Amino acid sequence: MSRPIIVFDLDGTLIDTAPDLLDSLNHSLAAGGVPRTDASGFRGFVGHGGRVMIERAYAAHQKALPSDEHERLYGLFLDHYGENIPGRSRPYPGVLDALDRFADAGFLLAVCTNKTETFSRRLLDALDLSGRFAAICGQDTFAFRKPDPRHLLETIGVAGGDPASAVMVGDSQTDIDTAKAAGIPVVAVDFGYTDRHVREFEPSKVISHYDELTIDLAETLIMAIGA
Numbered sequence: 334m335s336r337p338i339i340v341f342d343l344d345g346t347l348i349d350t351a352p353d354l355l356d357s358l359n360h361s362l363a364a365g366g367v368p369r370t371d372a373s374g375f376r377g378f379v380g381h382g383g384r385v386m387i388e389r390a391y392a393a394h395q396k397a398l399p400s401d402e403h404e405r406l407y408g409l410f411l412d413h414y415g416e417n418i419p420g421r422s423r424p425y426p427g428v429l430d431a432l433d434r435f436a437d438a439g440f441l442l443a444v445c446t447n448k449t450e451t452f453s454r455r456l457l458d459a460l461d462l463s464g465r466f467a468a469i470c471g472q473d474t475f476a477f478r479k480p481d482p483r484h485l486l487e488t489i490g491v492a493g494g495d496p497a498s499a500v501m502v503g504d505s506q507t508d509i510d511t512a513k514a515a516g517i518p519v520v521a522v523d524f525g526y527t528d529r530h531v532r533e534f535e536p537s538k539v540i541s542h543y544d545e546l547t548i549d550l551a552e553t554l555i556m557a558i559g560a
């Protein structure tokens with residue numbers, strides 16, 4: 334039997350990247366003459382990568398965004414973000430202990446994120462976390478990304494896991510929809526980036542701290558889905 338696997342979303346789930354993403358978003362919006370976004374506006378824009386963040390900020394100001402301008406601003410966003418990794422981004426409280434706990438219990442660990450794979454790896458490298466994950470798959474790793482369930486299923490495949498013994502942990506509707514479409518139980522953290530409470534998206538379980546992410550919880554969720 335293959336080892337069970339726990340797959341984490343990155344932004345807003347493992348790592349609090351909001352201050353840096355917001356700085357880079359505002360850097361690119363300034364170049365387009367769009368007003369700055371604050372932390373609450375940001376929660377409505379994040380979840381589908383930087384390109385969509387810019388698109389949503391423009392839409393919020395009813396401002397047209399021609400595709401060449403969109404690409405220019407996305408380039409500025411990427412350059413700014415890349416230059417500042419890891420910036421102020423840090424793991425959420427309890428993340429390191431939770432990763433240790435699951436690794437010690439024999440779980441494979443993986444990351445499935447709509448951040449680019451390059452930036453995900455650079456961020457996790459900078460925080461000395463990359464080595465813990467059997468797979469780190471971003472929005473551009475495959476030809477599809479969350480909420481397409483194949484992004485999660487392929488991540489599990491790369492890590493050498495089995496979708497029948499898998500749990501996803503995420504912070505957004507995107508993560509919850511992805512896991513449900515893949516038939517995988519999903520634990521939602523309630524401290525991440527979403528403009529509506531994660532409870533509304535009906536995850537398998539909501540937690541407010543990583544101490545609540547126990548081996549027992551993961552095993553119970555896996556057993557319940559197989560039942």
Ligand SMILES: O=C(O)COP(=O)(O)O
Pocket residue numbers: 342343344345379380381382383445446447448
């Ligand atoms: O960067 C984003 O928009 C989302 O990234 P995440 O999938 O790690 O939350």
Ligand SMILES: [Mg+2]
Pocket residue numbers: 342343344345346380503504505525526
């Ligand atoms: Mg997220």
